[in-house]
Amino acid sequence: MAVIIDGKKVAAEIRHELKEKVEWLRSLNVRVPGLVTILVGDNPASLSYVTSKGKACNEIGMLSKIEKLSADTSEEELLKLIDSYNSNNDYDGILVQLPLPKHINEDKVIERIAPSKDVDGFHPISVGNLVIGKDTFYPCTPYGVVELLKRYKIETSGKHVVVVGRSNIVGKPVANLLLQKKEGANAVVTVCHSAAKDLSRFTKEADILIAAIGRPYFIKADMIKDGVAVIDVGINRVEDSTLPKGYKLVGDVDYEGVSKKASFITPVPGGVGPMTIAMLLQNTFLAYIKITKQKLS
Numbered sequence: 001m002a003v004i005i006d007g008k009k010v011a012a013e014i015r016h017e018l019k020e021k022v023e024w025l026r027s028l029n030v031r032v033p034g035l036v037t038i039l040v041g042d043n044p045a046s047l048s049y050v051t052s053k054g055k056a057c058n059e060i061g062m063l064s065k066i067e068k069l070s071a072d073t074s075e076e077e078l079l080k081l082i083d084s085y086n087s088n089n090d091y092d093g094i095l096v097q098l099p100l101p102k103h104i105n106e107d108k109v110i111e112r113i114a115p116s117k118d119v120d121g122f123h124p125i126s127v128g129n130l131v132i133g134k135d136t137f138y139p140c141t142p143y144g145v146v147e148l149l150k151r152y153k154i155e156t157s158g159k160h161v162v163v164v165g166r167s168n169i170v171g172k173p174v175a176n177l178l179l180q181k182k183e184g185a186n187a188v189v190t191v192c193h194s195a196a197k198d199l200s201r202f203t204k205e206a207d208i209l210i211a212a213i214g215r216p217y218f219i220k221a222d223m224i225k226d227g228v229a230v231i232d233v234g235i236n237r238v239e240d241s242t243l244p245k246g247y248k249l250v251g252d253v254d255y256e257g258v259s260k261k262a263s264f265i266t267p268v269p270g271g272v273g274p275m276t277i278a279m280l281l282q283n284t285f286l287a288y289i290k291i292t293k294q295k296l297s
């Protein structure tokens with residue numbers, strides 16, 4: 001049976017490490033890192049994400065603010081608000097919760113965030129720096145995947161990582177992160193997508209398989225080799241009438257079968273999911289360090 005990668009535990013460790021650093025800053029009587037999260041509209045899922053992010057900041061002693069704007073906020077108003085936080089010295093990180101209402105151009109909004117405060121890692125400058133291997137902010141979920149591999153001492157150097165999914169928020173950045181010529185990466189990476197013919201041909205070759213597809217139970221035991229480390233990024237709702245909510249959350253991997261063949265596996269929930277907010281806090285702390293260093297130099 002596979003070792004279960006406990007993302008909840010690792011995320012709690014990261015939050016604890018950051019809390020100690022923030023407490024140390026407070027003891028010095030200096031400014032602490034701050035994150036502003038901007039929500040446009042009243043999408044319940046987005047509201048819940050934004051609330052969790054704010055709560056996580058507060059729990060570790062960081063400064064946190066949630067800007068809740070009505071669904072009819074104009075693009076111009078949103079851009080102005082971003083400008084005001086770009087020049088606000090109390091906030092090191094700016095996160096605009098996606099998706100945005102249809103009348104607002106998401107690309108324009110992401111590009112307006114100062115790259116030095118782009119803690120979501122979606123700004124084209126951050127993406128470009130990641131691709132060319134320069135110091136930058138990594139998107140939080142892929143960063144969480146790499147951190148899980150690192151903390152579970154799963155060797156990546158020279159290993160064949162197969163990523164299924166090529167989205168800009170998971171597949172492409174995780175592939176780029178693991179491709180970098182540095183410690184905790186240096187992998188040989190294959191990226192698959194919906195046009196792949198005979199996907200199993202690729203997945204069976206993986207030493208590390210990363211599933212970011214958005215289809216429940218998609219990766220089956222007969223698609224992998226024995227001993228592969230499996231990272232399941234997927235979060236899918238499937239009906240379950242036995243539960244009060246009427247549904248449960250499952251991953252892209254058929255956990256039952258795959259966990260019998262894999263060496264490591266992330267459960268859903270409790271695997272990659274909890275890492276996203278932990279890495280957002282980490283990015284906010286890094287933004288604070290970079291901004292502080294710049295001011296001192």
Ligand SMILES: NC(=O)c1ccc[n+]([C@@H]2O[C@H](COP(=O)([O-])OP(=O)(O)OC[C@H]3O[C@@H](n4cnc5c(N)ncnc54)[C@H](OP(=O)(O)O)[C@@H]3O)[C@@H](O)[C@H]2O)c1
Nearest residue numbers: 141165166167170193194212213214233234235272273276
């Ligand atoms: N915090 C977290 O843990 C977190 C964060 C983000 C996302 N997620 C979850 O991760 C999953 C993926 O998210 P996403 O945003 O990357 O999804 P996405 O934008 O829908 O991308 C899905 C990718 O899977 C590929 N794909 C779909 N069907 C396929 C098939 N039959 N064979 C091979 N590839 C196939 C698609 O290929 P094409 O490009 O060809 O269409 C696409 O590249 C979702 O379940 C999402 O909820 C979790």
